[in-house]
Amino acid sequence: MATVGSCSGHEEEDVLLDGHAYIGNKPNHTTAVDFTRNFERLVASFWRAPPPLPSTLYVYSPDISDPAAFSEAPRIIRMVRGFILFRVVIRSRHRFCIPMEDFDYFVYNVHGRALYRITNPAPLSFHDDVVGLLPRPFRTSARCSVAALVPTPNPSVFALHVFHSNIGRWASTQVVLKDPQQDFPIKIPRNARRLLSHYPSTVITIGGEGGTMGWVDLWRGILLCDILSPDPVLRGVPLPLPRVLFKPDGEISxxxxxxxxxxxxxxxxxxxxGRPCLRFVDLDVSCTRLPDEDESGRPSFWFDSWSVITWSNFKMSNSFDDWKNDCMPVHADIIILKEQMRMQLLEYKLLRKKPSQDSKSVSTNADWKLENLWVSQPTPSMLPPNIVYLIARAEFMHPKAYVLAVDMIKREVHGVTEFGTMRELAPDIICIPGSVSPA
Structure with missing residues (x-):
């Protein structure tokens, strides 16, 4: 299968990227400039850091003296092979629920130092989750295609909205689900009927001559579409069954x-x-809602355990059997913590001690357990493929976030670092996998 490749010609490395850009002037060798719809200069710079350290996108306008003119932090929608699709909104009249037509959308080619404002899709309307990015093979430009797939009342028909930078406008068409994904191998309970409909929650870019993109319902499966085809259709690829479907005794939940x-x-x-593949990760968490609330008034939870499992898929056909476990599930209570890593986790207050019945017992470092840590947003690494990144917080919805790098083969914490303070309380997405070539 021909796939999307590097636009730089260099070997690419993994990055982790905060889902919101920072407003600030931090120029470097990647800096690029374009204009907003109101002809204000917009400057973008990318600062790469090796994972688990976060890389950062900085956005700045020399024509805007007050940073508060940005109505919200610039939002990164997608990153693919050194191309970043992001949106900014300046001086919106709406404080909350900013309408789509108020945003300026930009594609930034980190390697080529190119920034390109694309046409606002209004009056079309769709969520960031359904928007994908397809870089085109030009090193010194931001040439690309942007596509959004939106469900219609007919579950076999979707609306496909596509923007090609060489044409400069959005085009819409209806696409048919020609090859629906394989039926689930188990009977789906009534309360889990959500699994029977496809609601995209992210988009992956595969590329190739047809410009293949995949709209992923992370609970259910993938809808693949060749957006460069003159007559695009959809075909389904199932995902591994959600582990939350199964109770500990094996019964269906x-x-x-x-x-x-x-x-x-x-x-x-x-x-x-040289083999392209899909890599999928599933995090299973067991927690208990506590009767009290935390100091901010949010719900309080005690986390009992968590485990991670990964799959790979080299065929990408319409079969559950294509998914192969990379290794056995890694449970938090068997993850190895070397002493230096344990001390670092204690310093970050990321190890939790379960309350003891014996209040006089003496606590040791070994009493503080990784399995009681709140983790979320598992992110499979591209390089190396055996690492899974997890967002970790000392408490539920705590604003300070960290990244754990877990080696699934060695079953140990490979690294930990502070990821930053979450500036948006909605836990949408703050950890975006991508890849860029090193400077």
Whole structure:
């Protein structure tokens, strides 16, 4: 399968990127300039750091003296092979629920030092989750295609909205689900009927001559579409069954399914051996709601345990059997903590001690457990493929976030670092996998 490749010609490395850019002037060798719709200069600079350290996108306008003119922090929608799609909003009249037409959308080519404002899609309307980015093979430009897939009342028909930078406008068409994904191998409980409909929660870019993109419902499956085809259609690829479907005794659960992003993630990888594949990760968390609230008035939870499992898919056909476990599930209580790593986690207050019945017992470092830590948003690494990144917080919804790098083969914490303070309370997405070539 021909796939999207590097636009720089260099070997690419993983990055972790905060989902919101910072407003500030930090020029470097990647800095690029374009104009907003109101002809204000907009400057973008990318500062790369090796994971688990976060890389940062800085956005700045020399024509705007007051940073408060940015109505909200610039939002990164997608990152693919050194191309970043982001949006900014300046001096919006709306304080909350800013309408789509108020945003300026930009594509930034980190390697080519190119910044390009794309046409606002209004009056079209869609969520960031359904927007994908397809870089085109030009090193010194921001040439690309941007596409959004939106469900319609007919579950077999979707609206496909596509922007090609060489044309400069949005075009819309209806696409048919020609090859629906394979039926679930188990009967889905009534309370889990959400799994029977496809609601995209992220988009992956595969590329190739047809410009293949995948709209992923992280609970359910993938809808693949060749957006460069003159007659695009959709075809389904199932995802591994959610582990929350199964109770500890093996019975089928009837739990309701909310947002999947805190628990399931996917990425497309060009492996070092040349084989392209999908890599999928599932986080299973067991927690208990406590009767009291925390100091901020938010719900309080005690986390009993968590485990991570990863799958790879080299065929990408319409079969559950294509998914192969990379290794056995890694449970928090068997993850190895070397003494230096344990001390660092204690310093960050990321190890928790379960309350003891014996208040006179003496606590040791070993009493503080990793399994009682609140983790979310598992992110599969592109390089190396055996690492999974987890967002970790000392308490539920605590504003300070850290990144744990867990080696799934060695079953140990490979690294930990402060990721920053979450500036948006909605836990949408703050950890974006991407890849860029090193400077």
């Amino acid at each position: 009837s739990d309701h399914f909310g947002c999947p992003k805190p628990f399931r993630r996917i990425t497309f990888i060009n492996r070092p051996d």
